[in-house]
Amino acid sequence: MTAIVIEDGRLLLLNQDTDEERSWSLPGGKLEEGESLGEALIREVREETGVDVEVGRLLYLCDNVKAHVVHITFEARRTGGTIGNIAEGADTRPIRGVKFVDLGELSALGFSDLFVKLCREGFPGAGSYMGPKSAIGL
Template identity: 75%
Template sequence: MHTRVTGIVIEDDRILLLDQDTDGPRSYSLPGGKVEDGETLEQALIREMREETGVDVEVGRLLYLCDNVAAHVVHITFEARRVGGQVGAITEGADTRPIREVAFVPLGDLPGLGFSEKFVKLCRDGFPDFGSYMGPKSAIGL
């Protein structure tokens, strides 16, 4: 298994997402990626957020850990706060799948983009069980 970090940045009831091809049915996803050798989780998330969104972040609370057994991935998701950068100023070629758009999407629009109501509720409620191992990604509605 390899480790993947993702960041959840929520501002004014909107969440920062990427529009790109994924392994699943959704084209929108949380920014993040693989932790490279020699990186801490925090360093990896800061690098991935900068490369994929153009946003500089401060890493906050650990929100959840979950498994994607079929893909041999452990997902570790953190709360993140924007501290600089420019939305959409991505690092070209840093990601193997082209990024079509980086946007703050209203939480209410997420079900229409393939996110579950459960995930929307977790975002709105501030992830009340933050820091927990949640099992498979489906347990958080992803």
């Protein structure tokens, strides 16, 4: 699962190796035994970015059929923490950086125009199954 944290027209991202061509991605991860989706998202965002969040709306569900993965993405609001205070060893892929990126700069980091548009518009159709990740421009 992943989090969309938009603050003052900027999106919270982390820089690490991904399965995609771009190196900047949304914070998130997998459930641990006994966790709810909300608990896992709060933990993952804190571990990967140092930011404490409150979980908001379900934004979308997407799938990656080849990898047998369902992507669940929630809106989240920052409630505290320190950007970049990353939990060492919490992620299997080293995190090189964490920052809020202006929505206008996302295309230069490899995010599609469709994804930027959805961020700007507040994800119309929130809570929907969107099909493959490409349907939201990821």
